[in-house]
Amino acid sequence: xxxxxxxxxxxxxxxxxxxxxxxxxxxxxxxxxxxxxxxxxxxxxxxxxxxxxxxxxxxxxxxxxxxxxxxxxxxxxxxxxxxxxxxxxxxxxxxxxxxxxxxxxxxxxxxxxxxxxxxxxxxxxxxxxxxxxxxxxxxxxxxxxxxxxxxxxxxxxxxxxxxxxxxxxxxxxxxxxxxxxxxxxxxxxxxxxxxxxxxxxxxxxxxxxxxxxxxxxxxxxxxxxxxxxxxxxxxxxxxxxxxxxxxxxxxxxxxxxxxxx
Ligand SMILES: Nc1ncnc2c1ncn2[C@@H]1O[C@H](COP(=O)(O)OP(=O)(O)OP(=O)(O)O)[C@@H](O)[C@H]1O
Numbered sequence: 001x002x003x004x005x006x007x008x009x010x011x012x013x014x015x016x017x018x019x020x021x022x023x024x025x026x027x028x029x030x031x032x033x034x035x036x037x038x039x040x041x042x043x044x045x046x047x048x049x050x051x052x053x054x055x056x057x058x059x060x061x062x063x064x065x066x067x068x069x070x071x072x073x074x075x076x077x078x079x080x081x082x083x084x085x086x087x088x089x090x091x092x093x094x095x096x097x098x099x100x101x102x103x104x105x106x107x108x109x110x111x112x113x114x115x116x117x118x119x120x121x122x123x124x125x126x127x128x129x130x131x132x133x134x135x136x137x138x139x140x141x142x143x144x145x146x147x148x149x150x151x152x153x154x155x156x157x158x159x160x161x162x163x164x165x166x167x168x169x170x171x172x173x174x175x176x177x178x179x180x181x182x183x184x185x186x187x188x189x190x191x192x193x194x195x196x197x198x199x200x201x202x203x204x205x206x207x208x209x210x211x212x213x214x215x216x217x218x219x220x221x222x223x224x225x226x227x228x229x230x231x232x233x234x235x236x237x238x239x240x241x242x243x244x245x246x247x248x249x250x251x252x253x254x255x256x257x258x259x260x261x
Contacts (some may be wrong), residue, residue, distance in 0.1 A: 001069040003158050003190035004054055008064030011049055022215040024048045027063065029209065029218065031190055033157065038193045038201035038208045040246065046216025047194040050110075051162050054192060055083055068157060078109060081158035082151030086166045088143040090135040090150075095121065100150045107154060121149035124183055139145040139174035148180065152187065159184070159191045166199070177203055181229055187254075198250075198252040202242045203229060210249040220249035 006026065014020045015082070024046040025260040030139040031037050036235045049108040052058045053065050056072035059063035067254055090099045109117070122128050135143055144164055165173040181204060184191055195201050201208045205224050225244050226233050233239055254255040 001033070001037065002030045003068065004029070004065075004067075004192065005064075005066040006030075006050075007064050009053065009065060010061045011046070011058070011106070012061045013055060014060065024053075025215045025219075026217055027181075031192060033190055034188050035206050036047050036191045036204055037192065038182060038205040039211060040195060040201050040208055040250070041211030041216065041219070042213050042250075044195075045076055045211040045213050047211060048077070048162055049210075051160050051192060051194055057083065057159050067107075073080070079103065079154045080156055080157070081155040081160050082154065083148045083160045084144075084151045084162070084164045086163040088140075088147040090143055090146055094125065094134075095131065095133065096133050096138070096146050096194065099135070099146055100153050102150060103153050117153055118149075120154050122146075124152070124186075125149045125179065139172075141168050141176060143156045144168065144176060145179070152183070152189070157190060157191050161191065162194045163196065164193075166196070174234075175185070178230070180204065192247070197240075198233070198243050198246050202226075202239060202246060203234065208242075208246050210246060222246050222249055 006027050006029045009024060011024040012020060012022050027050065039050060041047055053060050054067060054072065056076040065072040068080045070078065092189040097118045100121050104117055119128065123130055124150055127142060127145055127149065130138065130142065135146065138146065165176050168176065177200060187224045193204060202224055208222045208224060209216065209218055210220040210222060222242065222245050226238050
């Protein structure tokens with residue numbers, strides 16, 4: 001069973017009105033369990049729309065969207081995924097711990113279970129000592145780690161992320177990329193990750209899905225085969241070759257680049 005499966009998906013906003021927009025057309029995409037896939041493409045090509053369709057925050061106009069082998073709406077009710085956006089979106093009046101507990105509350109988990117799970121997640125993202133702090137007392141990078149802990153709190157098999165590190169400085173961003181990879185590897189979580197950064201997509205992904213300008217389509221899929229993914233990997237020939245392949249696919253949509261070695 002795949003983590004995500006989209007077949008023949010089209011999304012039209014404001015259908016039949018003068019401001020009708022075809023945001024996505026003919027999207028076929030299958031993501032395997034444990035796979036890390038990034039979506040990259042020019043502004044307005046439909047990356048966020050695609051993520052929101054997978055999350056069942058908006059319905060597809062046509063085609064099918066399945067998560068964990070279920071229709072997207074059922075997967076949402078079953079909390080099959082966690083979601084994290086560019087803004088951490090924490091509740092300022094709740095402590096860090098109570099922010100992480102929120103999805104567990106929605107699921108009706110007991111207080112003891114919520115406490116234990118929140119402690120586990122905060123340890124995973126390196127914030128065990130900050131459980132009683134409020135979001136305003138944390139840096140942007142720390143707030144984003146809380147958002148990731150919250151997204152993972154119900155142990156979802158799938159993580160959906162929309163430019164989660166977009167607002168952070170480069171150093172923090174690279175550190176969080178490494179932390180995210182370690183967490184996904186440890187937990188076996190599949191991830192769909194929207195980004196504007198080619199190096200970020202290459203560093204994180206098993207596959208980079210390159211989208212064409214509106215109406216968004218999948219222009220190319222670039223497999224990324226880095227032997228290791230640590231700081232040194234960012235200086236490796238394989239890393240630069242993969243960046244070149246993604247850049248070429250973005251410049252020349254329609255031409256499928258050669259797979260990286
Ligand atoms: N709720 C909506 N109503 C009408 N049009 C929308 C809506 N949401 C998105 N669109 C349109 O759909 C297209 C795709 O938008 P989307 O936000 O998915 O692009 P994106 O690739 O994520 O862009 P960016 O990289 O700038 O964040 C755009 O033309 C946008 O204006």
